[in-house]
Amino acid sequence: MTNGWTDVANADVILVMGGNPAENHPVGFRFVMEARRKRKAKLIVVDPRFNRTAAVADSYTPMRAGTDIAFLGGIIHYAIENKLYHDEYVRLHTNAAFLIKDGFDFAEGHFSGWDDTKKNYDRSSWQYELDAQGHAKVDATLENPRCVFQLMKRHYARYTPEAVANICGCTAEEYKKAAALICASGRPDRSGTVLYALGWTQHSHAVQLIHTAAMMQLLLGNIGRPGGGVNAQRGHSNIQGSTDMGSWNNLPGYLKIPRANHQTLDDYLKANTPKALRPNSMNYWGNTPKFMTSLLKTYYGKHATKENGYGYGNIPKPGETENYGWGFFFDKMQRGGIEGFITFGMNPVAGGPNSPKMLDALSKLKWMVVVENFETETASFWNAKKLGDKYYPTYKDPSEIQTEAFLLPAACFAEKDGAFVNSSRWLQWKRAAAPPPGDAKPDQEIMARIFLRVRELYEKEGGKAVQPLRDMSWDYANPFNPSLEEVAREVNGRDLTTGKQVNGFGELKDDGSTICGCWIYAGSWTENGNMMARRGQEDPTGLGLFPNWSWSWPANRRILYNRAAEDAEGKGWDPTRTPIKWDGTRWTGDVPDYKGDAKPTDYGAFIMLPEGVAKLYAADLLEGPFPEHYEPVESPVQNPFHKNVSSNPMAPVFTGPNDRLGAPDKYPYVALTYRLTEHFHYWTKHVASGAELQSNFFVEVPEELAKEKGIKGGDMVKVSSARGHVEGPALVTKRIRPLKVEGKTIYQVGIPIHWGFIGRTRGPLVNNLTPSAYDPNSGTPEYKGFLVNLEKA
Amino acid sequence: MITRRDLIRAGAAVTALGFDLTPAIAAARELKIARTTQTNSVCPYCAVGCSVVIHTLGDKSRNVQPAVVHIEGDPDSPINRGTLCSKGISLKEFIVNDRRLTTPLHRAPGAAEWKPIPWDDAINKIARHIKDTRDRSFVEKDDQGRTVNRLPGIAMIGGCTDTNEINYLLSKFRFGLGILSYENQSRL
Amino acid sequence: MQKVAKLIDTTLCIGCKACEVACQQWNDQEFTMGVFNNTYQTMPSLAHNFWNLIQFNELEINGAQSWLMAKYQCMHCADAGCIKACPAPGAIVQNANGIVDFNQDNCIGCGYCITGCPFDVPRLSPTTKKVYKCSLCSDRVAVGLEPSCIKACPTSCLSFGTRDALHHNASKRAEELRADGHAQAGVYDGPGVGGTNVIYVLKHADRPQDYGLPKDPHIPWTVSLWKGPVKWLGNAVFFGGLLTALVHYIKVGPKEAHRDE
Secondary structure (H helix, E strand, C coil): CCCCHHHHHHCCEEEEECCCHHHHCCCCCHHHHHHHHHHCCEEEEEECCCCCCHHHCCEEEECCCCCHHHHHHHHHHHHHHCCCCCHHHHHHHEHHHEEECCCCCEECCEECCEECCCCEECHHHHCECECCCCCECECCCCCCCCEHHHHHHHHHHHCCHHHHHHHHCCCHHHHHHHHHHHHHHHCCCCCEEEEECHHHHCCCCHHHHHHHHHHHHHHCCCCCCCCCCEEECCCCCCHHHHHHCCCCCEEHHHEECCCCCCCCHHHHHHHHCCCCCCCCCCCHHHHHHHHHHHHHHHHHHHHCCCCCHHHHHHCCCCCCCCCCCHHHHHHHHHCCCCCEEEEECCCHHHHCCCHHHHHHHHCCCCEEEEEECECCCCCCHHHHHHHCCCCCCCCCCHHHCCCEEEEEEECCHHHCCEEEECCCCEEEEECCCCCCCCCCECHHHHHHHHHHHHHHHHHHHCCCCHHHHHHCCCCCCCCCCCCHHHHHHHHHCEECCCCCECCCHHHCCCCCCEECCCHHHCCCEECCEEHHHCECCCCCCCCCCCCCECEECCCCCCCCCHHHHECCCCCECCCCCCCEEECCCCEEECCCCCCCCCCCCCCCCCCCCCCCCECCCCCCCCCCCCCCCCECCCCCCCCCCCCCCCECCCCCCCCCCCCCCCCCCCCCEEEEEECCCCCCCCCHHHCHHHHHHCCCCCEEEEHHHHHHHCCCCCCEEEEECCCCEEEEEEEEECCCCCEEECCEEECEEEEECCCCCCCCCCCCCHHHCCCCCECCCCCCECCEEEEEEEEEC | CCCHHHHHHHHHCCCCCCECCCCCCCCCCCCCCCCCEEEEEECCCCCCCCEEEEEECCCCCCCCCCCEEEEEECCCCCCCCCCCCCCHHHHHHHHCCCCECCCCEEECCCCCCCEECCHHHHHHHHHHHHHHHHHHHCEEECCCCCEEEEECCEEEEECCCCCHHHHHHHHHHHHHHCECCEECHHHC | CCCEEEEEEHHHCCCCCHHHHHHHHHCCCCCCCCCCCCCCCCCCCCECCECCEEEEEEEEECCEEEEEEEEECCCCECCCHHHHHCCCCCCEEEECCCCEEECCCCCCCCCHHHHHCCCCCCEECCCCCCEECCCCCHHHHHCCCCCHHHHHCCCCCEEEEEHHHHHHHHHHHHHHHHHCCCCCCEEECCHHHCCECEEEEECCCCCHHHHCCCCCCCCCHHHHHHHHHHHHHCCHHHHHHHHHHHHHHHHCCHHHHHHHC
C-alpha cells in the first residue's frame, strides 16, 4: 500500500476493484465503513461477481474477468474528455510534460520497436528526448504532440464508454455512472483511494493493470494524499516482508540481482545507479552504492573488502535475459532439470497454477524438503493418485516416483517471535506465546542446522565453490538457532566504527564501514531499541498515521509520496487533510517523503524517481510505456481493439505436456478463482471452524446459464479446462450476471479455492483448471479469466 | 505483557448482579481467561496485520507447560482495536490442532507412506543431498567464462508466512548455496 | 441498575461470520460440519451448540440486486416468553442488567421455553436434554467485558452499551439513513415483547422478514395464560398433562408462522 489501512478512513471515494475486502480483509474493511459513516464516502465496486463487498456498496458494476485495463483506460479517457482530472497536480507532480523521442508509436496492438521474430521489443524509441545535460526535455504547456500528456490522450482516445462496455460486458450507461463517481475524486478538496488485491495481480497483464490504476490516481491527483493512493491489500501476513527481502530477481531492499554481464561491483553500480533526469530531481536511488555495499558487508563480514568488491563475486548471477521465476523453474523441473526442492511454508501443488503440471514436475525431483505446520498436498504429492480421488487417475503410482521426501514439523506463528510487515508496510513485532507441539522446531533452527551441516560437509570433504558458502556470515550467538532479535538488529544495520545501530538509511556508507541487511528497514531497531514493538496509540494529526505504533518502512513514513499532497509552495491541496506541513524551515506531520529541511521548491515530489515526478509514462515495463488492453491468454473473444494481437505479446509461453490452452468452442465460459471469507488460503481446511463455516467446495453458476443447462442449486456439476477438471455442487445465483461482449452473451463461472486432497474438509484443487500463463514482469499466474466448460456431473 | 490482566482479575471477584426473578444463580460463571498469561502477537493469515492477545495456561512459572486456551483481538492496535474476522478469532483451533505435525517424516524413494525419522538423521540426509546436488550442478563460470557462481540444481520457495528475520536468513541460506530459483507467495 | 444491550446495525454487516465464530470460541462449542444449501449460509439455523447465526438472503429490492445479511440470536426480551413458559425454578433468569440467562443445572428439558419464544431461539440438546441459547456472555458482562461477538465484529455492525445509549444511537442512525434517501430505514426492537435488549437498525424496516426477523413478535397467548392467572393455581405436575398437550399443539402453530410471515 502507498498509504495504509488506517488511512482509508480519510477517503471520499473508494474504488474496490480486483479485490474483495469485505470477504478477504474484513478487519481492514472497517476503515471503508468508517469513511462511509464519517465522510459519506462513496464505495464503488467493479467485479465479475456481486460479492459481499458489493452488497454494501453504493455502486456495483459487473465486468468480464481480465478486462480491467480497458475499464481503467476508459476512466483515463473519461477524466481527460470531461476535464475532471486535477490539472495543477498533473502539471506539477507527473511526467505529463516530458517529451518522448520521435519514433515512438502504437499501432495494431504493438508499440514501436516490436521484433516479430524475437517476440520482443527494442525499447529505444520509447525513451525521453534528452538535452545536452542528459535531462529530459519538457513542454510545460502540455501542448507538444510528443509530450506524455498528448500521447496519453491519443492512446486512450479509443477507450470510449461504448468501446469499454463492449469489452467489459457492462452497459455504457452503467460504465458512465461508475466513471463519474470515480472521477469525483479529481477535485483538490476530494481524495479517492483504490483497494485491490489478487484480482489485479493474477493476470497475464497484471503489472500494466496496476500501472493503469496509478495513472488514473495521478490524473485525479490522489497519490500521496490522505485517503488516496494505490493500495495492494496483500494476501498473506508477511507477503510484504518476504517481498522486501527479495525474490529470484531482487536482493533485500529491491536492489536488483546482479547479472552475469556485470562482473564487478563497479560494473553493477554503474548499471544500476540511476542518474537524475531533471535538474530538480533528488534521485534518491542515486544512493544505491551505499545500500548495496552495506548489504554485501553484512553478508560477507570480514571476507568483504574493498579489493574484492565486498564479496560481490559470491552472489549468484543469472545471464542477462535469463528468468529463474516460478513458471520457468517449475517448467525446468518438469523437464528434469532440477534435482532438489526446498519449501518453507508454501504449497505449490495447491497454490500454484496448473496442479497437474506441479505434480508431474515434483515427481521428477531426486529429493524434496517441506517445512510445514500441517501435511500438505505438496508434501504428499507422490500419493496424489490415491488421495486425489478421481482427479489424477493417470498419475504415477508411488512406486514409480523416486523422489526422496522430508516433511519437517515447524513451529507456527504463535510459537516464534519476529516481525510481520502488513499491507500498510508496518513492521509489527510479535512474541512467542507457547512452545511448539511435540518435536516441532522453529524455522530458523531448521534452516540453520541444515546450512551449518552442509558447510561442515564442505569443510571436511571439500567440493565445488566452497568460498561463497564459507564466506556467508553466520556468526550468531547461537548459530544453530539464531535469536530473531539478534537477526533483526543485523537487518537494521550498524556503524562498524562506532559499533552503534544506525538510525536510518541516511547513515549508510559505501566504504564498507556500515552494515545493513535491508536498507529500507534501517531504523527498525536503533540504539533506542526495537521500534517494531512500539505500542503508542497517539494520532496527533488525526489522520490515522499512528507514528508510535510499530514501525513503518521507509523511515517510519506512513504515507508514501506525501510531498505530492501539497502544491508547489508546499500548501496542502486540501488544508483539512495535509500529511506534512512546511513551516518555513522544516516539514512537520508525517515523516516527509522529501528532505526534511528542503524548501518546497527545491526538489520534485517523487524523490525516488530519476524524473523527480511520477510516471504516467513508464518505459521500464516490458510490454509498453502505456498500458493497453490485452485479452487473457484464454479468452472467449478476440481483442476488439486489435484482433491479431489479442493477448499480451510479452506473456511467456510454455509448451510442456500440461501447458495446453483451450479455445471457446470447447470451453465457452470465463472462469475465475477466489477466496471466501470463511477460509484462509489452503490452511483452514485443517481447522474445525473453517470446516463448519464452509465445509464444501462449490461452483457459482449464473442463474441464466444454469437454466440453459438444466442445473438446479445443489446439483453436482463438472467444470473442465484444457488442463483438468473439478466437480462440486452448483450454487446457482443472480449475483453473477451474464454479460454482452462483441454482441455475444458471456457467462462467467466462479470457483472458490480453499480445498484440496488433504485436510479436515476435502475437495478438488481448483488449480487443476488454471493455465501456466503468467505476467511477464512479475511472473504472477492468470487465475482470473481463463476458459472452462460446465456440465451436469 | 499486558496489565489489563489485573483488571480482569479484579473483575472476576465481582459477585453476580441482581435478578428480578428467582435468585437461582449464586455467582456469575467464572471467567475462563481470568488468570491466563497474555502474550501479544500478530495474526498469521491475511496482511491487515491484526494484533491478537494469546491466552495461555498458567502464569509462566517454572513447572508450567504453557498451552494456548484462548485468543482475542488486541484492543490497543489502531488497526483492529480488538476486532477480528472469523478466521482470526478461531486461531486457537489452528495452533492447538490434532493435525499439526509433531515429528519429522521421511518418504523413501518409491515408498507409499511416511515414516518418522529422528531430527539428526533428517538433517544429515538433507545436507548430504544438498551437497551432492550442489557439487553435481554448480556453475562457477558460464559459457563465456564469466563468474556466475550459481546453483541451478536446487529451487527454493517460501517465507511469506514467516517473519522478516527468517526471510532474511533464507536470503543468506540461498545466496550462500548459490540458489537463484527462489520465489515466495507474492508471485502467486 | 442500568440495562445493557446489543445494537445490530445491519447496514454495516458484511456477513463475515466473525460473531458466529467468536461465540463458538468463547463458549467452547464444538464445531460441526456445515451443510451446502445453495447459499453462503452453511448453518441452516441456530442449534443447541450454535447460538449466533448470520442469515443470508439474496433478493431483488426495487429491481436492484440485494444480499441482506443479519445476525440472529437471543433477543433478551424485557418481557421474555421463555421465562413465562419455564416451569423449572432458576432454569431461566433475568439479570437486573436485562440479560436473559439459562442455567442448565436447573433445566428439566421440558422445552416449554422453546414454545414461549416468539423468535424461535432456544434449542434442546439431544444429548444433555437441556436447552441452550445465547447468554449475551453474561460471564464477561459480569466482570465488565463486552460480549465476545461484539468485540470481534470488524465493521462495528455490532455495538455494546447501556440500553439507553444504544437506543439513542439506533434512532440517530435510522434518521441518518432516512436522510440519505432510505425512506424505510428504522429501528426494530420487538415492542410486542416489551422491547428487546437486542436492537436492530434495518435499511428496510418495513420488511424485517427479509432479514429473517418476525414482523410482529408476540408471546403465544397460551404461554401468557400459563404464567398469568393459571400458574398460581397449582404446580406443574398437576397441570403437566394438560399443558404438555397444549404446548405440543401450539409448537407447530404460532412459532412457525412467525418465521414465515
